[in-house]
């Protein structure tokens with residue numbers, strides 16, 4: 001069966017859910033080999049085996065993660081040349097797409113980003129993209145080189161299937177060009193115990209209407225009852241009420257959960273760009289004219305400080 | 320310091336964007352074009368850097384012949400001159416072909432710094448800056464929320480999933496900016512008048528030594544197979560809270576099996 005490379009998204013060996021989704025997708029199209037770059041493979045191995053990675057190419061050289069994306073693209077380019085995969089799948093995260101971008105140029109290969117599905121198409125592959133906020137659906141294919149497809153998180157439910165995850169160590173002699181942008185410090189904002197925003201099945205977001213950092217407790221209380229991640233509009237982030245990693249929208253994260261609850265968010269086009277493909281959308285806003293109501297499956301016109309605590313209590317009662 | 324800013328003309332984000340069913344590309348005639356909002360942040364950053372360190376700002380834009388609003392807006396904000404790449408052979412270029420064409424234009428210019436927006440609001444791929452950096456062989460400093468320059472040293476904060484990285488490099492470099500970096504200025508009346516007299520160099524593919532076989536729909540490495548307009552979202556239920564809004568919402572969530 002055709003070998004498919006899947007770039008692993010992980011934090012020191014903690015494998016992100018999107019990787020399991022990509023492995024699941026890759027199994028339907030060929031034989032997945034994971035590509036693990038960085039430290040922590042021992043912690044990752046179990047998950048990669050559980051979701052069907054027959055092989056794992058492990059590149060642990062710290063130089064690979066010491067510079068902005070270019071070294072990872074070089075490592076992948078070498079693998080593409082050595083193993084001639086039928087397809088390369090990467091997560092459609094900011095970094096995943098940049099790695100894919102450089103890989104595409106290096107290998108003269110077509111790149112498709114933000115796919116929500118990948119299917120076999122003749123002897124190639126077709127990517128489904130949902131564009132303009134889900135108003136159009138496009139199928140595209142790669143016509144040159146090795147197809148490289150960046151797949152959005154939450155596009156496919158991960159399904160386990162055991163495989164060996166046999167470790168194959170790989171390395172690359174980095175060019176000088178790959179070492180031009182040096183990472184001198186890495187600032188990690190503590191994330192807490194809530195699910196990751198792009199991975200969560202439910203997201204509860206707060207906007208300017210929440211009014212202060214302290215008041216986000218109201219949003220968090222609802223999120224915790226639902227097992228949800230917490231998101232924020234740019235207005236809330238720029239006011240310093242919530243960290244930028246929680247920003248949903250054009251310049252924040254694109255989320256596509258089963259349920260998105262927007263509280264005190266007007267629904268500006270840039271916010272909608274990050275959430276309008278959510279399956280079910282709910283909004284609580286005191287302004288009946290707020291554009292967010294154009295998108296909702298269920299909307300409550302009212303004060304979020306009354307409605308949100310009430311629904312939270314109600315969920316507690318019904319549990 | 321010589322700064323080049325890449326600005327793209329995009330359909331108005333507020334308008335309803337559609338694919339042209341015949342050409343399978345964005346139907347640009349149907350909506351007003353304007354500068355990609357994020358690119359205004361790149362122009363602003365360039366202007367601030369030049370105010371601090373001296374130098375000049377050149378804007379580069381590639382697009383159909385009538386897509387002149389983006390670079391004009393940048394000139395009105397204060398950029399010194401513009402290069403406009405337009406040629407029918409470029410129509411339908413994918414990201415890789417676009418990055419090739421832009422890199423060729425950059426090859427005709429002198430620069431210490433090349434600034435991009437971090438994402439175009441129409442295609443939303445966020446990959447052109449990385450591709451151009453790869454092609455030029457210069458450092459890639461993307462998703463910058465802060466840029467500091469000292470001589471030929473550059474340092475940025477790169478926003479990441481987990482917080483930010485501090486990244487250092489030497490000029491020349493490619494930088495893309497996020498909207499947290501500054502507050503773009505509005506063009507003044509004086510700026511709008513002055514822009515009319517600023518030099519605009521209009522290039523065709525040959526003028527930038529672009530190989531026509533590597534651009535346009537035919538020169539692209541990807542192709543659109545089919546496109547369809549998705550069915551619109553069904554009209555939702557909207558209730559007004561009269562003391563029971565939270566309970567009503569809980570009923571809805573229960574009916575949908577979320578609780």
Ligand SMILES: Cc1cc2nc3c(=O)[nH]c(=O)nc-3n(C[C@H](O)[C@H](O)[C@H](O)COP(=O)(O)OP(=O)(O)OC[C@H]3O[C@@H](n4cnc5c(N)ncnc54)[C@H](O)[C@@H]3O)c2cc1C
Pocket residue numbers: 206207208209210232233234235236247248249250251252253263264265266267268269270271274284285286287290302303304305356357498
């Ligand atoms: C280049 C660029 C990129 C951008 N990227 C993003 C992005 O990624 N994400 C993003 O979100 N924005 C983004 N924006 C900003 C966007 O344009 C809006 O400014 C922003 O989304 C507004 O946030 P908001 O809805 O929280 O605030 P507002 O628009 O001020 O809306 C607040 C809402 O809260 C309601 N409200 C107030 N009090 C209450 C209450 N007690 N109970 C209930 N409702 C209440 C009000 O009726 C109002 O509708 C971007 C802008 C630009 C220019």
Ligand SMILES: Nc1ncnc2c1ncn2[C@@H]1O[C@H](COP(=O)(O)O)[C@@H](O)[C@H]1O
Pocket residue numbers: 325326327328355357358361379380381382417434435436437438439440442443444445446447448
């Ligand atoms: N046709 C174009 N002309 C000029 N700049 C462009 C063009 N396309 C993309 N860019 C630049 O690349 C950035 C990222 O675009 P993208 O990768 O398409 O999301 C934009 O913010 C612009 O700075």
